[in-house]
Amino acid sequence: MVNKKLIWIITIWVTITVLNYYYFTFFILPLALFLFFLFFTVIFIAELVRLLQRREKVKRYRIEELIVYSIILPLTFFHQFTASIIEKMDWHLQYNKRCLIVEQVKNYTINPNVSWNGSLCELQYIFPVLSNDGNLLIIERENSTQPNVTVGFFIYRDLLDHPPTKIVYTNDLIQITELEQRINLRPKDNWKLEDYWYRTVGF
Numbered sequence: 001m002v003n004k005k006l007i008w009i010i011t012i013w014v015t016i017t018v019l020n021y022y023y024f025t026f027f028i029l030p031l032a033l034f035l036f037f038l039f040f041t042v043i044f045i046a047e048l049v050r051l052l053q054r055r056e057k058v059k060r061y062r063i064e065e066l067i068v069y070s071i072i073l074p075l076t077f078f079h080q081f082t083a084s085i086i087e088k089m090d091w092h093l094q095y096n097k098r099c100l101i102v103e104q105v106k107n108y109t110i111n112p113n114v115s116w117n118g119s120l121c122e123l124q125y126i127f128p129v130l131s132n133d134g135n136l137l138i139i140e141r142e143n144s145t146q147p148n149v150t151v152g153f154f155i156y157r158d159l160l161d162h163p164p165t166k167i168v169y170t171n172d173l174i175q176i177t178e179l180e181q182r183i184n185l186r187p188k189d190n191w192k193l194e195d196y197w198y199r200t201v202g203f
Contacts, residue, residue, distance in 0.1 A: 003061045006068055013040070013072050020079070021086045022129055037076045044069040087155060090128070091167065091193065097130055102151050102169045105139055112139050133157040138166070140175075148172035155199075163202030165189075171196050 016036060047066050054062075075082050101123070104110040114120045114136075121137040129135040131153040138152035150170040157164045170176055179198045182190040189201040 003064055006061070006065055009043075009065075009072075010068065013076075017076075017082060018086065018128075021083055021090075022127070022132055033076070033079055037073070040069060040072050040076060044073055083156075087199075091199075094128065094130055098153060098167070098169070101130060101137070101153075102149070105137075105141070105149050105151050106147070110137070110139070140172075142172075148175075150175050165199075165201045167193070168198045168200055169196055170198070 016032075020032060020036075044066070047062065047069060051062055051066060101110060110121055110123075112118055112121050114122055119138050119140060121139050123130060123135040123137060125135050131137055133154050133156075136154060138154075139149070140151075141147040141149040148171050150168065150172055152166040152168050155165040155167060168175075168179065170179070176196075179190070179192075179200060182200055182202075183192060183198075186201070191199050193199055
């Protein structure tokens, strides 16, 4: 027999976790995570109490629910671990789309288009976004017919004191050298994804 309640719980958790990753800004994320964790903590405790009260008549679906809650809770609490899994999946699933964006930047099809910053481009807002926090790109290029370009896709953007985390494409040798230096200094936060592609913090 299918446990419909369990399916709904898993669906809701996955949906909110994905929304947390792609859409919730720095100002909303801590509160959303706290409420999310509190919600599942209350459910877990309630299910555990019911299980202990009815030890003699324990039903299979209650054990299944308790197991699922015991997995969801740490995945919610250790948000950075869960976000890192989504980040890796996002990199592979959206790789071709990001490559297309880079080619359009090289061909001047996509250009900075916001009035308040000469390096930012706001893409059409389609789920899942290619650059978190507004689908904004950072574009840097030389003023030539075949320019070296650097394109930054936001993973996490904090408007306060925490440096942004980005996926960066660059064929600029100066930028590549700087990125390689960052990797050597802080390999846990910065690494090469493949040729010309990097994952970096604060670049």
